[in-house]
Amino acid sequence: MNLSAAPIVCVGGLNIDRKLRLLASALLGSSNPCESHETPGGVVRNVAENLARLGLPVSLVAAVGDDAGGRMLLEQAATVGIDTRAVIRLRRHASDNYTAVLAPDGSLELGLASMPLVESLNPWALAASQPLRASAALVVADGNLPTDTWPLLLGEARASGVPLVGVAVSEAKMERLPERLDGLHLLVMNAGELATIAAEANDAFDALHARGVGCVLVSKGADGLLLSTPGRAPRHWPAPQVHVVDVTGAGDALSAGVCASLLKAPDDFDAAARLGLDLAALTLQTEDSVHPELNPRFLEER
Ligand SMILES: Nc1ncnc2c1ncn2[C@@H]1O[C@H](COP(=O)(O)OP(=O)(O)O)[C@@H](O)[C@H]1O
Ligand SMILES: O=c1[nH]cc([C@@H]2O[C@H](COP(=O)(O)O)[C@@H](O)[C@H]2O)c(=O)[nH]1
Structure with missing residues (x-):
């Protein structure tokens, strides 16, 4: 990976x-x-907004x-600097939505994802943005x-050499990942999503590497994160302790921080983990899904 004017292209939920x-x-x-x-929300949109606020070029x-919600989403994305020219506009449709029922302490009681439009991102529709x-x-x-x-995105990654990062969205949607994942450089998920692969974390890591995943990064809430690479014992980083306002978007901020750091230093997983954890900690302190005051200094001052 390299830091250049080439954009980070984010594909998925809005x-x-x-x-x-x-x-x-x-x-x-x-x-x-x-x-x-x-x-505004959607896992990959949240990742895109974090990256754009860090000053990196991003296309969605x-x-x-x-x-009206769709117009708000597009306007807000443009305001924070996300290139939305490849966003598919569907006429006579309501935009996808997600409802989070939070406990008084900001933890998630129940999440409800109503997302029919993301189903239209099939290989045929994605051909134009290849x-x-x-x-x-x-x-x-x-x-x-x-x-x-x-298979389309994995095949493109293998052919072009452009690294592909996958970000899981929920336990329920883990079954959407195909069996073979050759070409997936990094998969980011939380502990619940990892447990859908195998009850024991080490068995799940082995299974994912055997399916073709390069690195697996697992967030564990207040316990921080684990990183697994093939043939090595998983490494652990603790999470900074913060006052939690709202947990929504913390995992996406973690993913964005890791991606931003790996662009700069592809082999420095320690720097990637620390940037991801700091960005997640910041996001826990706002009720927005992305911290509205995040800016390029967050990256520059490291
Ligand atoms: N209660 C908490 N205290 C401190 N950090 C937390 C807490 N909850 C989440 N985090 C931070 O946010 C990251 C992502 O949270 P997690 O709950 O694992 O993922 P997701 O939000 O995707 O379910 C964690 O790795 C950690 O850094
Ligand atoms: O099936 C899905 N559930 C939830 C999301 C999104 O996940 C985000 C919350 O992420 P986190 O797990 O980091 O709290 C919200 O913005 C929500 O829109 C999604 O894209 N798809």
Whole structure:
């Protein structure tokens, strides 16, 4: 990977996030008072916004509806500097959305992903943006993508040599990843997503490397992260302790930090882990899915 004017191309989910924060412990099967907050979301969009706020060139390949929410998503992306020319606009459709029900302490009680539009990112629809990916510094794809799309992205990565990073989105969507993942440079996931592969972390790492994944990075909430590379014992980094306002987007910030660091120093996983953890810690302290005050100094001052 190298730091150049070539963009980081992010392919996957583009959502309107609705955060509903309970004012007291949830009473299931009943009405619960809450506060609500709306913000742009979608795993790869969050990664793209973090990278753009760090001052890196970013293009988004995603799908959006022609509703008010879709216009807000496109305007906000342009404002933070994300190139949205490859975003597919679907007429007479509402944009994808995600609702997070948060406990009063900011932890996630329940997440609800209603994302029919991301299904349109099939190999046929992605053909038009192939030249963009071929000339990218890095391609980041999220686990929202339909299963059929992965062989296309993996084949492109093997042919072009442009590193491909995968970011898991939920335990439920882990089954979207195809069996063979040859060409996937790095897969980022949380502990729950890793457990869908095998109950024991080491067995899951071995299984993913056997499927063709280069590095596997697993976030473990307050316990920080683990990194596994083939044939080596996993390494652990602790997470900085912070006051948590809202956990949404912390994993995506971690992914963005790791990608930004690896662009600069491809073999320095220690620097990548530390940048990812610091960016996640910052994001935990805002109720937006990306910290609104993030800027290039965060990268420059390291
Ligand atoms: N309670 C917490 N205290 C400190 N750091 C946290 C906490 N929760 C999450 N983080 C940070 O955010 C990262 C991502 O969180 P995690 O919950 O593992 O992923 P996701 O948000 O994708 O489910 C962690 O690796 C850690 O650095
Ligand atoms: O099936 C999905 N669930 C959730 C998301 C997105 O995941 C983000 C929250 O990420 P994290 O796991 O880092 O809190 C939200 O912006 C939400 O839109 C997604 O893209 N796909």
